[in-house]
Amino acid sequence: MAQGAGRYHIAFAIPACAMSRVVNIAAYKFVTLDALPALREHLLTRAEALSLKGTILLAPEGINVFLAGEAEAVDAMLAEMSALPAIGPLEVKYSDSASVPFGRLRVRIKREIIRMDHPAIRPGKGRAPSVDSQTLARWLAQGADDEGRPLALLDTRNDFEVDAGTFDGAIDWRLQRFTQFPAAFDAHRAELEGKTVVSFCTGGIRCEKAALYMQDAGLQHTYQLEGGILKYFEETGGVGYTGGCFVFDARETLDAALAPRPLGAQAA
CATH class of the missing domain: 3.40.250.10 (Rhodanese-like domain)
Structure with missing residues (x-):
């Protein structure tokens, strides 16, 4: 059915088809964020410790995530982000691959997590x-x-x-x-x-x-x-x-x- 405002689905259980391979996740959430430099350092440190690669974009309007790694590491990173009051639960899309499709890890602060140049769109x-x-x-x-x-x-x-x-x-x-x-x-x-x-x-x-x-x-x-x-x-x-x-x-x-x-x- 058609959905109204404010719906987000908590999804931490990784599908069985992905368990034996590299897990890739894509997730975003529009939510007001502040103290972005401190949040960036926290997420970067945690993702590095879990040997994840990919990109996390942070902006005052929210977060956009593309990460890949071992299933347990991905699960831990999702739990870490969901536990932060500023972010909370994320709706996650999963896929798998034979190897990590990202060359490095980046956590970046941007003006918008997807640029539209229309500040009224919030x-x-x-x-x-x-x-x-x-x-x-x-x-x-x-x-x-x-x-x-x-x-x-x-x-x-x-x-x-x-x-x-x-x-x-x-x-x-x-x-x-x-x-x-x-x-x-x-x-x-x-x-x-x-x-x-x-x-x-x-x-x-x-x-x-x-x-x-x-x-x-x-x-x-x-x-x-x-x-x-x-x-x-x-x-x-x-x-x-x-x-x-x-x-x-x-x-x-x-x-x-x-x-x-x-x-x-x-x-x-």
Whole structure:
């Protein structure tokens, strides 16, 4: 069913399929953070001690996490972050790989965890409505939402990510960076009127801001895909999606089973 504001799922149990290999996690949360230098040092020290690699981004608007390592180490890091009152529980997307797909560990402080250059868009103050994977799969099969309204899937990722794979029939504005989304929406808004619009991205972070922007602009029936493409793959097997999902690590793309997929295989 469509989800309202404030929903986060605590997920620490690592799937059995990942236990014998390197565990990769992707997670984010829009939450007001301060004392960022001290938080950075704390998370960096802990992640180094656990021999994890990847990237943690911190900003006043929240945290964005991409880490990989042994299952026990990943589990410990998630427990560490969830125990911090400033962060709390995270919704986590899991995948596995034969080796660690990151070359090093970085914990960085940024102005935004995903840059949009619209300070008025504050997901931490309240989320846009979301739709879960099973509901979207049903809408795709129906060709409309549950009220019979036409469906528009809006890909909020960069053009090269879309080229690796996307939902069949999705709208692609050929974005080169996410800061171009507001202007692209303003130019194409009329095409979305009267439809149920579901914005989507890799893990949920960009489509969450995109949905809020469209909602603030007064577009009705606007949703974000809860958990993004990765959660959709995990929960539906990727029905209605062609190609792979680009990820920003050495694996390059993942297939609907969340296994590495060579970029050359995207058209299969």
